[in-house]
Amino acid sequence: MPRLAVYFRVSTAHQTASGLGLEAQQKACEDFARLTGMDIVSTHTDAGISGAAPLAKRPALSDALNAVLSGEADFIAVARLDRLSRDPLCLLQVERMLSKRNSRVLSAAGEGTSNDDPGSVLMRRIISAVSENERA
Numbered sequence: 001m002p003r004l005a006v007y008f009r010v011s012t013a014h015q016t017a018s019g020l021g022l023e024a025q026q027k028a029c030e031d032f033a034r035l036t037g038m039d040i041v042s043t044h045t046d047a048g049i050s051g052a053a054p055l056a057k058r059p060a061l062s063d064a065l066n067a068v069l070s071g072e073a074d075f076i077a078v079a080r081l082d083r084l085s086r087d088p089l090c091l092l093q094v095e096r097m098l099s100k101r102n103s104r105v106l107s108a109a110g111e112g113t114s115n116d117d118p119g120s121v122l123m124r125r126i127i128s129a130v131s132e133n134e135r136a
Helices: 013-018 020-036 059-069 088-099 118-135
Strands: 003-010 039-047 075-078 105-107
Touching: 003 020, 003 059, 020 039, 020 075, 039 059, 059 075, 059 088, 075 088, 088 105, 088 118
Parallel strands: 003 039, 003 075, 075 105
Antiparallel strands: none
């Protein structure tokens, strides 16, 4: 059974305090794991951290990456790609690091993460650009 390191992120104190953003992300990822027959082996939360923050300022994202790089997990899962990052360069960094372990980010919302064919990669790039634009 494939193993998931699940990553959650909310950027505002209000989202952190309300729990609604985190709870919705958790439910989406749990549903995704159940529907795809995957096992959640760890969860990692960056609360109150902007999606534009670089990887070095995201301790939980670094922990999720380390879970895959160490072999504890097979993939990183997120509710949506904009929860991983609103910076295309950060998303590319994460994707490149994971590819060295034949892994990738999986989005519960789909978003071109089911494989690495050219159409899926294009979809991820478009979503990343839209996410960056929304942040701006």
